[in-house]
Amino acid sequence: MTYCVAIKTNAGLVFLSDSRTNAGLDNISSFRKMVLYEETGSRFMALLSAGNLSITQTIRELLQTQQIEDSSTGAPITIWNATSMFEAARILGAAVRHLHERDGDELRKAGIDFNVSFLFGGQIHGEAPRLFQVYAAGNFIEATNETPFFQIGEFKYGKPVLDRVIAPELPLGEAAKCALVSMDSTLKSNLSVGMPLDLVVYERDAFTASRVASIGEDNAYFRNLRKSWGEKLRQIFDEIEEPDWNEGAACESLQTINSPHTNVKPLRKIMTPRDKLI
Amino acid sequence: MTYCVAIKTNAGLVFLSDSRTNAGLDNISSFRKMVLYEETGSRFMALLSAGNLSITQTIRELLQTQQIEDSSTGAPITIWNATSMFEAARILGAAVRHLHERDGDELRKAGIDFNVSFLFGGQIHGEAPRLFQVYAAGNFIEATNETPFFQIGEFKYGKPVLDRVIAPELPLGEAAKCALVSMDSTLKSNLSVGMPLDLVVYERDAFTASRVASIGEDNAYFRNLRKSWGEKLRQIFDEIEEPDWNEGAACESLQTINSPHTNVKPLRKIMTPRDKLI
Secondary structure, three states: OOHHHHHEEOOOEEEHHHHHHHHEOOEEOOOOOOOEEOOOOOOEEEEEEEHHHHHHHHHHHHHHOOEOOOOOOOOOEEEOOOOOOOHEEEEHHHHHHHHHHHHHHHHHHHOOOOOOOOOEEEEEEOOOOOOEEEEEOOOOEOOOOOOOOEEEOOOOOHHHHHHHHHOOOHHHHHHHHHHHHHHHHEEEEEEEEOOOOOOEEOOOOOOOOOOOEOOOOOOOHHHHHHHHHHHHHHHHHHHHOOOOOOOOOOOOOOEEEEEEEEOOOOOOOOOOOOHOOO | OOOOEEEEOOOOEEEEEEEEEOOOOOOOOOOOOEEEEEEEOEEEEEEEEEEEEEHHHHHHHHOEEEEEEEEOOOOEEEOOOOOOHHHHHHHHHHHHHHHHHHHHHHHHHOOOOOOOEEEEEEOOOOOOOEEEOOOOOHHHHHHHHOOOOEEEEEEOOOOOHHHHOOOOOHHHHHHHHHHHHHHHHHHHHOOOOOOOOOEEEEEEEOOOEEEEEEEEEOOHHHHHHHHHHHHHHHHHHHHHHEEEEOOOOOOOOOOOOOOOOOOOOOOOOOHHHHHHOO
């Protein structure tokens, strides 16, 4: 399994990936799931992948040589001369489709799903940073102000904190922190997501990764974040009032949560031995 | 989809279920997923179900008449004369298997999975409260001190807070609060889990539900909990320090997360246009 998250804010992009791969719980390995593509001063792209490792590694290779045709001139477009991230995402989609055409049947015969997904974000000179999620069918969607982040792999444990915190106006440092908290929840609940983590922060118009970090078990910042998040979470949990109970209206033996402003209707469907005669 | 959670502490049991069912996102309904079985002074059981509604409703009906044989005497055992919750869980398993035998083939022909799972907890006079999770094959597991809660349905969003908070010594009010926070995270991230909620708190040796509540959108306590949890979560997020960056050792152009006590090795696999010639 895998967990990768990418965030687009007004200030730039944040990418975070784990490095655990597994073929069963008894066969785990560590593979990096993030690759950066850069051309100084003109383009920066980060590719994060989830799914079958043999497929994602091959697609990474293909991506550098894959071409699509310019719809008006017919000239070949690659990720190195694409004039927009949208074109670059189309090239990634084309690489996915190319591999599916080439290997899909053989994989299916062996009972292997063509199971891949990608986060692909970056900036090409002349436009703002953009972020895409690319599916196994080669189609893709783009992050917007309403939904400025994407996740692939084991995404559910880490989604609530992103839902609550991420917004376009968030500074990049805060976005990176949020990605790490989201990763922490995932690491805590799913063994198939594992350290080390790769974190890349991209500042708009830098056309190179602004911060790159490999975060292992011994990383002091991340260890502190995990500890302090866990403690504070427990602390605010304690601060929230326990439910208060009062007598329910519908049934004299029942008590219901105290809600002075509402008319609580307690539900109670009790089955007694007599019911089984019905 | 569904989200149900059940918690066993030293003081008793807590059960919480949502009430959303759906056949596609365009066809949602509200069905109660919790049923209580009681015999005053001698037995209390709560059954929470997830999966195909036609199957779970039928199993609820079957449960009241299902019998297993006592292994020594051959006498019939039902949930109303079972002397342990373990026997009661076996009866539920037998009801699941009975229905699978009766309808499994027909459902399979129609392309419908025999997809069900149950939380089944309670207390029978003479033993302590017990909690079980019962699978579609009729087999089951029991909650222990190490893992004192079970979840069925859409469980991932709400698992991190349970992992952090639930412990056998937790008072029942705190356990109920934790179940509600866990439900809140799930409601926020998954449309297919919906209000109203059914909450039952069972105090050890009561042999009747101690607190029963139906919590709708207008419930003041739950609205306050959701608001206050969201605000506090955001607040502790802000309290955690942002990552601090310093120059990385491996590559002069890189910066890495500041970790004064560790030897951080930054990872950087940059691909430039030249790479594609390799």
